[in-house]
Amino acid sequence: MTVELLKPCPFCGCDPHMDFSFPNGVRAEECLIQCGNDECGCEMVLLGAGYASALKQWNTRKTKPIEKRTYTKAQIKAMDIKEYAECIDDIRLALDDGRILNDEGAVLS
Numbered sequence: 001m002t003v004e005l006l007k008p009c010p011f012c013g014c015d016p017h018m019d020f021s022f023p024n025g026v027r028a029e030e031c032l033i034q035c036g037n038d039e040c041g042c043e044m045v046l047l048g049a050g051y052a053s054a055l056k057q058w059n060t061r062k063t064k065p066i067e068k069r070t071y072t073k074a075q076i077k078a079m080d081i082k083e084y085a086e087c088i089d090d091i092r093l094a095l096d097d098g099r100i101l102n103d104e105g106a107v108l109s
């Protein structure tokens with residue numbers, strides 16, 4: 001059996017954590033999934049969601065999770081539109097992080 005884990009934060013790629021609380025008794029179980037990066041602020045609050053449901057909702061996304069890989073300008077140019085759309089969050093972050101290299105191997109600025 002494969003245990004499904006929380007995917008990394010879609011905005012910064014850090015590991016999130018999940019907490020359950022019962023502010024209004026068992027009927028209104030509240031699940032909070034929060035990015036582990038304090039500077040990110042990404043979080044999701046789900047009311048009445050059990051572990052499996054909360055996990056599924058956090059892990060559902062149209063784009064690939066942030067991989068924090070290094071791209072070359074040529075690799076990005078060679079992507080078809082579908083591949084580009086799936087990686088857009090990572091590429092946007094890569095530009096900020098200096099993970100995109102030009103044709104000479106220097107960081108794109």
Ligand SMILES: [Zn+2]
Pocket residue numbers: 009010011012013014035036037040041042
């Ligand atoms: Zn984050």
